[in-house]
Amino acid sequence: MQHLFTVDLEDWYCTRAVESVIVRSDWRSCESRIRVGTLKLLDLLDKRGIEATFFVLGYVATRDPELVQEIDDRGHEIATHGYAHRSLEEMFPEEFRDDLRHSITIVQNITGKDVLGFRAPNFSLTKKTAPWALEILGEFHLRYDSSVFPSNTHPVHSFVEESPIIHQLSNGMIEVPISCVDLFRFRLPATGGAYFRHSPFWLSASLIEWCERHGTPALFFIHPWELDPEQPRLRLPLLQRVRQYRGIESLYEKLDRLTDRFQFTSIRRLLSENNQFVGTSTP
Template structure:
């Protein structure tokens, strides 16, 4: 659809760094695990290149420190590099001071590797919630202009179910931030998550495609998200997990690559920045909210 530009994003983190494994794998043990991220990143770069797709890669600072050449390769391929924090800590489990330090460290690492400013951010596990709306002010103060941390659903770990489902602008004292929420399809009074993570792996592809088409018919862009480890079905299994964590992480890993290939073929995709600029061109009077997500004055 000509009036909609969809956005594809990648959360660049190792399989052992996900929030699902936080209790099983302390951060102090991360360096004891062998990295597996290079191969799935190469797969993604090849898939994007063959379809002339540009994406936004939200990179964990911890990964970037250990894989600078890989991050530089992503950047040189023309993709947008954004921050995914340094240590993959949930925003609402940090103080504002801790959050700022972690954000600054990640931005410094990424800008040093790429030689470019970092203006995009995604919170680990979409963890900007009612408990951490203060983060928007800090993001703006640290130079972030595009955010993709809000998920307008109910979930046990994340979610802002009453947030807008369209791209919107957050006005802060340090300047505006454009927020593009993770995609949901509106079914009656329910927001159904679409096109990312476990939802993408769980749904049959025909359903994902139909829900994305519904979103587009409503004039909204689809925001898709993928993790490199979702293209690595042979990754080591972590023992002693709760059944819910095991299911969320491992369900249908063998099907991700094929589904993603079809998704990239069936829709047009670009970066977060390009998607926002496309939206602005067609909506010169954006929805504006304050950092508490109430109408801006």
């Protein structure tokens, strides 16, 4: 089975874990280290012959357009992660519309290709934000969304009412949610990001195999800063320090094992091969 390999292309200073120390107006003065983790990832994906989906943050694309061009040139899908990494619940609908328009324009100007997919920062498409956010996503003719976190374990961004498998939304878009596994009363996130970093390899592998047995591809996600142990170490509160730094020294090795053991592809390719873009022109 082909699973989905996705990357949220954002730098070390853009994350929620560091926002108590670094605010958006500081971003410009932060060292850009986006190439460190991204080039490691691109080489690994080349080695394994994997086409991935990169959800590109518009701010990062503005700062390093050549990197986005290189990702596209190396055969990966370029989708959008918005412009300024603001969670949907922090924005009014018109602010989200402007942020999304800006981010799509930037990456389309770099690659010359249509953007098909969106991932909300911090998986912030929730029961509260979905009614207006999905309407706006539809205005931009996006084909799919990958922002739903259908787990009941997150204090803010759970959207447990949504299905944990790929499905069509009321606005015609396809939803590609974060993979979850049902265990007793819990619906646990299967893999990706901090969940992958903080779990032993055997657990992540078992959860992906659980998805395989249930006939659904697992969605894996990672950030370039998770592959950069030399990133600036900030004085963060304990929980944020764990979220940002724990496990990054050994992550590359785990990722090498994961991509050796399982097959992955991009969202664009998986949906295309399964005729999920029926009714629209095939990308």
